[in-house]
Amino acid sequence: MGQKICDLRVTGATWLRSVASVLATARTFTLDGISARPVRVEVDVHRGLPNFTIVGLPDAAVREARERVRAALVNCGFEFPLRRIVVNLAPASLRKAGPGMDLAIAAGLLSASGQLEWEGLARVALAGELALDGSTRAVQGALAMAEAAREGGAEAIVLPAENGPEAALAEGVDVIPIEGLGQLPSFVAGEWEPLRPQSLPLQLDPSAGAPDLADLRGQPHLRHALEVAAAGGHSVLMVGPPGAGKSLAASRLPSILPPLAPVEALEVARIASACGRLGSGLSGGRPFRAPHHTISAAGLIGGGTPPRPGEATLAHRGVLFLDELCEFRRDALEALRAPLEAGEVAIARAGGQRTLPCRFMLIAAANPCPCGRGEADLDCSCAPYDVQRYQGKLSGALADRIDILAAVRQPSAAEIGGPPGEPSAAVRERVRAARERQELRLGPGRCNAEMTPGEVRACTLSSDAAALLADLYARQRLSGRAHDRALRLAQTIADLEGVEKIGEEQMAQALQMRRRDHG
Amino acid sequence: MAEKTVCVECLRRSWLLAALAPYIERVATGEVGRRSPELLRLSNEELVEVVAPKVAKQVLARIEALAEERLVEELLLAGCWACCRHGDLYPASLRDAADAPWALIGRGDPSLLDGIEPFEAVTIVGARRATSYGREVARELGRGLASAGMVVVSGLAFGIDACAHRGAIDAGRTIAVLGCGPDVPYPASHRSLWRRICEQGLVISELPPGATPWRWTFPARNRIMAALAGMTVVVEAATRSGSLITMDLAADLGRDLGAVPGPVTSRASAGPNSLLASGAHVIRDAQDVLDAMLGPGRKRIEHRGPDLEPDLQAALAAVEAGESTCDGVATATGLSGAAAATALSRLELLGYLTCSSVGTYSRTLQNG
Numbered sequence: 001m002g003q004k005i006c007d008l009r010v011t012g013a014t015w016l017r018s019v020a021s022v023l024a025t026a027r028t029f030t031l032d033g034i035s036a037r038p039v040r041v042e043v044d045v046h047r048g049l050p051n052f053t054i055v056g057l058p059d060a061a062v063r064e065a066r067e068r069v070r071a072a073l074v075n076c077g078f079e080f081p082l083r084r085i086v087v088n089l090a091p092a093s094l095r096k097a098g099p100g101m102d103l104a105i106a107a108g109l110l111s112a113s114g115q116l117e118w119e120g121l122a123r124v125a126l127a128g129e130l131a132l133d134g135s136t137r138a139v140q141g142a143l144a145m146a147e148a149a150r151e152g153g154a155e156a157i158v159l160p161a162e163n164g165p166e167a168a169l170a171e172g173v174d175v176i177p178i179e180g181l182g183q184l185p186s187f188v189a190g191e192w193e194p195l196r197p198q199s200l201p202l203q204l205d206p207s208a209g210a211p212d213l214a215d216l217r218g219q220p221h222l223r224h225a226l227e228v229a230a231a232g233g234h235s236v237l238m239v240g241p242p243g244a245g246k247s248l249a250a251s252r253l254p255s256i257l258p259p260l261a262p263v264e265a266l267e268v269a270r271i272a273s274a275c276g277r278l279g280s281g282l283s284g285g286r287p288f289r290a291p292h293h294t295i296s297a298a299g300l301i302g303g304g305t306p307p308r309p310g311e312a313t314l315a316h317r318g319v320l321f322l323d324e325l326c327e328f329r330r331d332a333l334e335a336l337r338a339p340l341e342a343g344e345v346a347i348a349r350a351g352g353q354r355t356l357p358c359r360f361m362l363i364a365a366a367n368p369c370p371c372g373r374g375e376a377d378l379d380c381s382c383a384p385y386d387v388q389r390y391q392g393k394l395s396g397a398l399a400d401r402i403d404i405l406a407a408v409r410q411p412s413a414a415e416i417g418g419p420p421g422e423p424s425a426a427v428r429e430r431v432r433a434a435r436e437r438q439e440l441r442l443g444p445g446r447c448n449a450e451m452t453p454g455e456v457r458a459c460t461l462s463s464d465a466a467a468l469l470a471d472l473y474a475r476q477r478l479s480g481r482a483h484d485r486a487l488r489l490a491q492t493i494a495d496l497e498g499v500e501k502i503g504e505e506q507m508a509q510a511l512q513m514r515r516r517d518h519g
Numbered sequence: 520m521a522e523k524t525v526c527v528e529c530l531r532r533s534w535l536l537a538a539l540a541p542y543i544e545r546v547a548t549g550e551v552g553r554r555s556p557e558l559l560r561l562s563n564e565e566l567v568e569v570v571a572p573k574v575a576k577q578v579l580a581r582i583e584a585l586a587e588e589r590l591v592e593e594l595l596l597a598g599c600w601a602c603c604r605h606g607d608l609y610p611a612s613l614r615d616a617a618d619a620p621w622a623l624i625g626r627g628d629p630s631l632l633d634g635i636e637p638f639e640a641v642t643i644v645g646a647r648r649a650t651s652y653g654r655e656v657a658r659e660l661g662r663g664l665a666s667a668g669m670v671v672v673s674g675l676a677f678g679i680d681a682c683a684h685r686g687a688i689d690a691g692r693t694i695a696v697l698g699c700g701p702d703v704p705y706p707a708s709h710r711s712l713w714r715r716i717c718e719q720g721l722v723i724s725e726l727p728p729g730a731t732p733w734r735w736t737f738p739a740r741n742r743i744m745a746a747l748a749g750m751t752v753v754v755e756a757a758t759r760s761g762s763l764i765t766m767d768l769a770a771d772l773g774r775d776l777g778a779v780p781g782p783v784t785s786r787a788s789a790g791p792n793s794l795l796a797s798g799a800h801v802i803r804d805a806q807d808v809l810d811a812m813l814g815p816g817r818k819r820i821e822h823r824g825p826d827l828e829p830d831l832q833a834a835l836a837a838v839e840a841g842e843s844t845c846d847g848v849a850t851a852t853g854l855s856g857a858a859a860a861t862a863l864s865r866l867e868l869l870g871y872l873t874c875s876s877v878g879t880y881s882r883t884l885q886n887g
Contacts, residue, residue: 218846218850219846220846220849220850220855220856220859221844221845221846221848221849221856221859221860222846222856223856224855224856224857224860225856239877239878240844366877368877368879369877374843374877374879383648384647384648384649384677384678385677391875391876391877394876394877395876405877405878406845406878407843407844407845407846407877407878407879408844408846409842409843409844409846409847411846412850415850468868471868472868475868493857505857505861508860508861508864508865508868509857509860509861509864511864511867511868512845512860512861512863512864512867513860516874516876516878
C-alpha cells in the first residue's frame with residue numbers, strides 16, 4: 001500500500017501553491033458524557049520556523065496528537081511539512097478530550113499542505129485515533145458521533161474499521177471504515193471503495209446471555225419478591241446471611257424484566273459505545289451492573305471533567321446491584337438518591353450542566369448484622385449495640401427509595417438438591433402482562449413504582465383491603481410515604497394476578513413485603 | 520416535700536458517696552465491683568478510712584460543711600426529691616438490708632414508693648446483650664405484670680432492662696434504679712425512655728443529682744433493686760454476669776427468685792437455666808410470677824385463645840418452631856411465597872408476630 005501512496009504524491013506545482021499559507025478545515029467530535037459535541041478542526045500551514053501547535057482547550061491526549069500525527073504521516077509515506085503549523089479546535093470555549101481527533105487533524109494537515117486534494121473534506125466527519133504506523137484505532141462513542149454527524153448534516157463519517165458496526169446503528173449517515181491513514185488518498189481519489197459495515201444486531205431479548213432464574217431453587221418468597229419487583233419496577237433490599245443466594249438472585253433479575261423496546265436498546269447501545277464497551281458487540285439485553293462497595297460518588301453516578309458516565313448510567317434500562325449496601329460510602333448512596341427519583345443524573349460543572357440517563361432498577365443486598373449470621377443464629381457474635389448501629393445504618397441507607405424488603409435465609413439442603421425453579425421465560429411472561437396493565441392505566445413506559453401520589457390515590461381497593469391498611473395505619477403510626485408505598489406494591493401484586501381491584505390478600509402481601517421505616 | 524421526708528445526715532451520705540466514687544472504684548473493682556455492697560455497710564468515718572485514708576479528714580470536713588439548704592436547693596434545681604431511712608416515704612422493704620441506702624434521691628412520681636410492699640413489686644434483670652427472644656419475653660413480662668397492677672423494677676440498662684421498662688410503662692407502673700444521679704440519663708441512648716419514666720413512673724438512686732456512673736455503682740444499685748421487690752426474675756444472663764449478682768443479693772435477703780428458661784444451647788440463657796436447676800421458680804409469663812409470689816390462682820391474667828384460619832395457624836406454628844423468614848415459613852408449611860407473605864402479614868397485624876428491621880419475624884407472647 002505504501003507504494004501506491006508514493007504514486008499519489010502531489011506534484012511540485014501544487015506543493016508550490018501551498019507555500020504561502022493554506023487553510024483546511026475538517027469536522028470531528030469530542031465526547032461529552034455520552035453525547036458527541038461537534039468540533040471543527042482548522043489547520044493553518046504557514047511560513048516560519050517549523051512548529052506544530054494545537055490550540056482550542058485541548059487536554060493532554062489531544063495535545064499529544066502532535067506526536068502521533070507526525071509519526072503516522074511520515075510512516076505512511078507522506079511528508080510532514082517543516083513549517084509553522086497551527087491547529088485550532090473550534091469552538092474554542094469547549095474543552096476537547098481524548099485521542100479521537102487524530103484522524104481529523106491528520107486529514108486537515110494533508111489537505112492544508114496540499115498532499116491530499118479533498119474537495120469534500122468539509123462535508124464529511126472524521127474520528128479516530130492514529131497509531132504511529134498510521135493505522136487507526138477504535139474510539140469511544142462512535143455511535144453518538146455517527147448520530148451527531150447525521151444531525152450536523154455530514155454526508156459520511158470516516159471511522160476506524162473496529163467502530164464500523166456500532167456506528168452503522170445510526171441510520172441516515174454513510175459510515176466509511178478505514179484501516180489506516182494510508183487508505184485515505186485512494187478513497188478520496190475514488191480508486192477504492194470500503195465495504196459498508198453491517199450494523200450490530202440490537203439485542204431486545206433481556207435473557208440473552210443472562211443467567212436463568214431456574215437456578216434459584218426453593219426460596220419461594222424471594223422468587224415472589226423478585227417477580228413483584230420486576231413487574232412494578234420496585235427497588236428491592238435483600239437481607240440475609242452470606243451465601244444464601246442474594247447475589248445469585250440479583251443477577252437473575254434482568255432475565256425476568258420485559259423485553260427492551262428498540263428505542264431503549266439503542267439507548268443502551270449508545271451508553272455502551274460511549275464507554276468503549278461495544279467492541280465485541282452487545283453482550284446481552286438489559287445491563288447488569290454490580291459495582292464494588294468502595295466506589296466513590298463520582299464512580300457511581302458519573303463525574304469528572306469532562307463528565308464520564310457512572311455505574312448508574314451504565315445500568316440504564318437494566319439493573320444496578322449494590323451488594324453489601326451498608327458498606328457503601330454514605331455520600332455515594334446519598335448522591336444516588338436524586339437520580340433514582342428522576343431517572344437521570346444531572347452533573348453540574350463549571351463548564352455547564354450535563355444530564356445522563358439512568359433509568360435502572362435498584363436491587364441491594366446486606367447482611368442482617370455485622371458478623372452476617374443474624375441475631376437469631378446462636379453463633380452470632382455481634383454486640384447488641386453494634387447490631388443496633390448496623391441496622392440503623394441499614395434503615396438509613398436509601399430508606400425512602402427502596403420499596404421491598406426481602407429477608408433471605410440459608411436454603412435447606414433439600415431445597416438446594418431439589419428441582420430447578422420456574423424458568424425466567426415463564427416469569428417474564430407474567431411480568432410483561434402486568435406491565436401492560438400498568439401502561440394501560442398510567443401511560444406508555446411507566447410502571448407502578450413511579451406512580452405520583454395522585455395516581456396512588458386513584459388505586460381502587462376493596463373494602464377489606466382498605467380496612468386492613470387503615471388498621472395498620474392507625475396502629476403502627478405509618479408515615480404517609482409508607483402508606484403510599486404499600487399501595488403501590490399492592491397495585492403491582494394485583495396487576496400480576498390480573499385482578500381489577502386490590503383485594504385483602506394483595507394488600508396483606510404488600511404490607512408484608514414493604515420496607516419498614518423504622519425498628 | 521424534701522424537708523419532711525429526709526434528714527440532712529442521710530442526704531450528706533449521698534454526697535459523700537459521690538465524692539468518694541473514684542476512691543471506691545479503686546478499692547471495689549477487684550471482682551468487677553462485687554465488694555461495693557459490703558463497703559456501703561460501713562459508717563461514714565469507716566468508709567472514708569478504708570477507701571481514702573490519705574484525704575479522709577478533708578473529705579469528711581467538706582461533707583460536714585454542706586448546708587441543708589444548699590442540698591435541698593440542688594435537689595430542686597435538678598427536679599429531684601429525696602427520702603431517707605428515717606422518713607415515712609422510705610420503703611419498708613429496703614430496711615431489711617444491712618447495707619440499705621441512707622437516702623434515696625428520686626425523680627418522678629414519689630407515690631410509687633409510698634408504702635410499697637415487697638409483694639407489690641417485681642424486679643426484672645438480665646443481660647445487656649440480650650437476644651430477640653429475651654427482649655420479647657422481658658417486654659411481655661413487664662407489660663403483663665404492670666397491667667396486673669405490679670410495680671416493675673429494673674435498671675434502665677441496654678437489653679432486658681430497657682425492654683422490661685418499655686413493656687411496663689405502656690401498661691402501668693415502673694421504677695428505674697440508676698447507678699448514677701437520677702437526673703443523668705444513662706446509657707445516653709435511653710434518654711427518651713428515661714424521660715418517659717420520669718414523667719409516668721419513677722427514677723431513683725442513692726447518688727445525688729449529677730453523679731456520674733462508676734463500675735461499682737451498678738452492683739450497688741442492684742442491691743436496691745433486689746431489696747425493693749418480693750421477687751427478682753432473670754430473663755437472660757451469661758454464667759458470669761452482673762444480673763446473677765442481683766440474684767445472689769435477692770437470695771441473701773430471702774426474696775423469691777425466678778428465671779425464664781431458654782434453650783440449653785444458648786449462652787444467653789445459661790444463667791437462668793442454672794438458677795432453675797438449683798430451684799428458682801420457672802417463669803414463662805406474668806402469670807407464673809403472680810402465682811409464685813401470691814400463691815397459685817390468687818390473681819388471674821385474662822387470656823383469649825388464638826382462633827385462627829388454618830394457613831395462619833400453620834404459619835404461626837412455623838415461626839414458633841424457629842423459622843424467622845418468609846421463605847422459611849413457606850418451605851415449612853408448603854404454602855406458596857405469596858400465601859406465606861399474606862399469612863405473616865395478617866399475623867403481624869393481629870399482634871402474634873413482630874417483624875424486625877431486617878425482615879425477620881419473631882413470636883410475641885400475645886395470647887399465650
